[in-house]
Amino acid sequence: xxxxxxxxxxxxxxxxxxxxxxxxxxxxxxxxxxxxxxxxxxxxxxxxxxxxxxxxxxxxxxxxxxxxxxxxxxxxxxxxxxxxxxxxxxxxxxxxxxxxxxxxxxxxxxxxxxxxxxxxxxxxxxxxxxxxxxxxxxxxxxxxxxxxxxxxxxxxxxxxxxxxxxxxxxxxxxxxxxxxxxxxxxxxxxxxxxxxxxxxxxxxxxxxxxxxxxxxxxxxxxxxxxxxxxxxxxxxxxxxxxxxxxxxxxxxxxxxxxxxxxxxxxxxxxxxxxxxxxxxxxxxxxxxxxxxxxxxxxxxxxxxxxxxxxxxxxxxxxxxxxxxxxxxxxxxxxxxxxxxxxxxxxxxxxxxx
Amino acid sequence: xxxxxxxxxxxxxxxxxxxxxxxxxxxxxxxxxxxxxxxxxxxxxxxxxxxxxxxxxxxxxxxxxxxx
Amino acid sequence: xxxxxxxxxxxxxxxxxxxxxxxxxxxxxxxxxxxxxxxxxxxxxxxxxxxxxxxxxxxxxxxxxxxxxxxxxxxxxxxxxxxxxxxxxxxxxxxxxxxxxxxxxxxxxxxxxxxxxxxxxxxxxxxxxxxxxxxxxxxxxxxxxxxxxxxxxxxxxxxxxxxxxxxxxxxxxxxxxxxxxxxxxxxxxxxxxxxxxxxxxxxxxxxxxxxxxxxxxxxxxxxxxxxxxxxxxxxxxxxxxxxxxxxxxxxxxxxxxxxxxxxxxxxxxxxxxxxxxxxxxxxxxxxxxxxxxxxxxxxxxxxxxxxxxxxxxxxxxxxxxxxxxxxxxxxxxxxxxxxxx
Numbered sequence: 001x002x003x004x005x006x007x008x009x010x011x012x013x014x015x016x017x018x019x020x021x022x023x024x025x026x027x028x029x030x031x032x033x034x035x036x037x038x039x040x041x042x043x044x045x046x047x048x049x050x051x052x053x054x055x056x057x058x059x060x061x062x063x064x065x066x067x068x069x070x071x072x073x074x075x076x077x078x079x080x081x082x083x084x085x086x087x088x089x090x091x092x093x094x095x096x097x098x099x100x101x102x103x104x105x106x107x108x109x110x111x112x113x114x115x116x117x118x119x120x121x122x123x124x125x126x127x128x129x130x131x132x133x134x135x136x137x138x139x140x141x142x143x144x145x146x147x148x149x150x151x152x153x154x155x156x157x158x159x160x161x162x163x164x165x166x167x168x169x170x171x172x173x174x175x176x177x178x179x180x181x182x183x184x185x186x187x188x189x190x191x192x193x194x195x196x197x198x199x200x201x202x203x204x205x206x207x208x209x210x211x212x213x214x215x216x217x218x219x220x221x222x223x224x225x226x227x228x229x230x231x232x233x234x235x236x237x238x239x240x241x242x243x244x245x246x247x248x249x250x251x252x253x254x255x256x257x258x259x260x261x262x263x264x265x266x267x268x269x270x271x272x273x274x275x276x277x278x279x280x281x282x283x284x285x286x287x288x289x290x291x292x293x294x295x296x297x298x299x300x301x302x303x304x305x306x307x308x309x310x311x312x313x314x315x316x317x318x319x320x321x322x323x324x325x326x327x328x329x330x331x332x333x334x335x336x337x338x339x340x341x342x343x344x345x346x347x348x349x350x351x352x353x
Numbered sequence: 354x355x356x357x358x359x360x361x362x363x364x365x366x367x368x369x370x371x372x373x374x375x376x377x378x379x380x381x382x383x384x385x386x387x388x389x390x391x392x393x394x395x396x397x398x399x400x401x402x403x404x405x406x407x408x409x410x411x412x413x414x415x416x417x418x419x420x421x
Numbered sequence: 422x423x424x425x426x427x428x429x430x431x432x433x434x435x436x437x438x439x440x441x442x443x444x445x446x447x448x449x450x451x452x453x454x455x456x457x458x459x460x461x462x463x464x465x466x467x468x469x470x471x472x473x474x475x476x477x478x479x480x481x482x483x484x485x486x487x488x489x490x491x492x493x494x495x496x497x498x499x500x501x502x503x504x505x506x507x508x509x510x511x512x513x514x515x516x517x518x519x520x521x522x523x524x525x526x527x528x529x530x531x532x533x534x535x536x537x538x539x540x541x542x543x544x545x546x547x548x549x550x551x552x553x554x555x556x557x558x559x560x561x562x563x564x565x566x567x568x569x570x571x572x573x574x575x576x577x578x579x580x581x582x583x584x585x586x587x588x589x590x591x592x593x594x595x596x597x598x599x600x601x602x603x604x605x606x607x608x609x610x611x612x613x614x615x616x617x618x619x620x621x622x623x624x625x626x627x628x629x630x631x632x633x634x635x636x637x638x639x640x641x642x643x644x645x646x647x648x649x650x651x652x653x654x655x656x657x658x659x660x661x662x663x664x665x666x667x668x669x670x671x672x673x674x675x676x677x678x679x680x681x682x683x684x685x686x687x688x689x690x691x692x693x694x695x696x697x698x699x700x701x702x703x704x705x706x707x708x709x710x711x712x713x714x715x716x717x718x719x720x721x722x723x724x725x726x727x728x729x730x731x732x733x734x735x736x737x738x739x740x741x742x743x744x745x746x747x748x749x750x751x752x753x754x755x756x757x758x759x760x761x762x
Binding site: 361372373375379383393 | 429430431432433435436439451453455478479481598599600601607609610611612613614615616617619621629633634635636637638676
Binding site: 009010011027028076079085086087088089090091092093095097098099126154231235 | 687739
């Protein structure tokens with residue numbers, strides 16, 4: 001055996017930013033900040049013994065380098081290994097059998113969707129996840145026809161974002177989630193006070209928020225709460241747009257769009273089957289815009305764990321400009337506090353499951 | 354949940370204990386609930402009664418601000 | 422058309438393979454073990470030499486299984502426990518009904534097994550991916566064959582004698598015990614009892630009675646990491662499992678730590694290992710299977726066991742091997758080449 005070398009677990013992938021880097025722990029769904037110097041050691045000096053690395057830096061940083069490896073070992077991000085050739089990188093090829101993986105269905109008080117028809121067509125496209133956004137005050141009765149239409153398909157998850165109404169008590173919503181087990185989360189907006197119910201034994205979360213979410217214009221927010229540290233998202237994000245790739249939406253008027261915030265409609269779901277809309281030449285035009293092509297984002301350490309937005313851009317004339325609702329600056333590694341909000345850049349884990 | 358029903362080997366009759374291989378002395382009890390709560394539904398086209406549901410891995414829309 | 426033999430419940434891998442079959446332009450039909458065990462309305466007719474089979478599951482519409490169009494069969498799962506094994510068959514059992522109950526149950530098991538066998542026999546001439554008749558291997562036989570294929574294997578003892586076991590334990594330091602056959606669990610009201618591999622020291626051995634039922638023991642091997650290798654159509658997909666650093670998973674990684682799961686990463690097998698695995702699979706006549714190997718601290722690589730109808734989701738997902746698609750592609754290939762004319 002040769003001298004052991006430090007090897008990152010293949011699911012722990014370093015990503016370099018302009019000012020600092022992160023190691024994305026795609027298995028345990030967390031990330032750790034590291035200095036760019038350590039990024040360089042882990043990439044340019046991968047597979048070298050600690051003695052060789054010390055020498056490569058002219059013994060200027062021997063102590064720091066030892067500390068770096070101790071940090072990585074302590075967080076179980078890698079291991080000392082005599083045969084690093086046996087531990088290849090993960091092939092980050094992304095593919096999926098579904099033509100559409102996720103969908104948004106918008107509803108307001110004037111909507112007259114044929115839920116059975118929409119859900120059946122989404123099922124034909126293989127859609128596995130649906131978010132229903134109701135912008136108006138809802139009662140349990142507003143949810144029922146939607147959930148009934150989703151009773152037997154291939155959907156694996158339904159997220160509900162619904163306007164507060166007096167009927168929407170935690171008990172009533174827990175009963176909805178218990179009856180319709182596809183429901184993964186229920187967020188009630190425009191609520192009198194914010195509160196998060198403890199997750200039920202199946203992990204379903206019911207939350208109330210005071211924010212008013214009354215139109216698609218509320219969408220496109222970028223913050224660490226929406227970071228997704230997992231292998232599939234990371235792999236998808238290397239090649240594709242992490243928000244729009246294989247997404248299809250039906251807005252409150254029935255217009256078929258990539259996302260309800262985008263202007264272009266591919267026809268109304270009353271007249272046009274979803275698969276015909278999807279087949280139109282430019283429906284998938286934005287799917288392949290990945291973070292490596294987007295200004296500023298391409299220098300950001302969060303680029304493969306952050307989900308993009310192409311609807312609200314910092315420069316409306318440039319399809320490759322940064323999302324306008326992101327206030328992170330990778331060149332200073334600081335979140336610029338927006339008007340009233342304070343955000344934390346120090347959090348290193350995200351407990352999403 | 355530590356009660357006497359946890360020790361399945363102790364609940365075997367003398368004849369049963371004699372017939373059981375040594376590994377039966379080291380059975381690990383666990384509450385059924387913890388292990389198996391999953392969201393299972395009917396999925397007609399795939400003829401699965403226990404079709405497994407789970408949250409989508411990434412946010413579908415991003416309308417909510419960050420929690421404090 | 423591909424016939425998939427599975428179960429109704431908790432089969433996300435079956436569903437993903439079906440999604441891929443459909444995406445790749447194939448057709449498949451799924452028959453669940455429960456369908457022939459009272460879980461569905463079932464009609465099998467023999468009209469001369471013509472056989473027809475239709476099922477209607479869960480009050481849904483009746484599906485005629487297009488038996489003559491089926492070109493390949495995927496044996497993924499089937500019934501492991503039949504309905505009558507879950508209930509008391511006698512209305513008011515009394516103490517001396519024990520044998521009667523047992524005989525009834527045994528006969529009912531044989532009855533439903535005959536029905537499965539009949540169905541399987543209808544597809545005898547077709548290519549199968551895994552075959553139920555090869556779904557269960559003998560652990561000890563496989564160990565001997567693995568050694569023949571060139572693998573190191575752990576020192577193994579089957580005995581009924583404490584004295585013999587004591588000598589074995591002294592010789593090897595610490596030892597483990599596991600079932601001779603399948604790992605299993607026993608459902609028991611609100612709990613379940615798992616048969617995990619368990620390690621024993623001399624004190625535990627001394628606490629045993631002088632004689633016990635035939636039991637399997639092996640030397641306990643200090644491991645660097647475990648390997649899970651999924652074999653499919655000549656290709657091998659390996660994953661290393663770092664179960665050693667967590668006391669909870671040290672002896673049996675299936676005692677999952679959900680908070681901090683064991684690291685599971687792609688692994689590149691040594692060419693000698695690949696050769697040994699190929700020899701062993703050929704010897705056992707297996708086209709697919711899931712092998713457990715172990716990298717010992719002392720540098721040895723040991724063969725532990727092989728499951729001929731192995732789970733592959735647990736290898737595919739962490740290593741991004743896309744095995745669900747590869748299984749679908751292999752089935753489509755079999756379907757195209759195995760169809761009756």
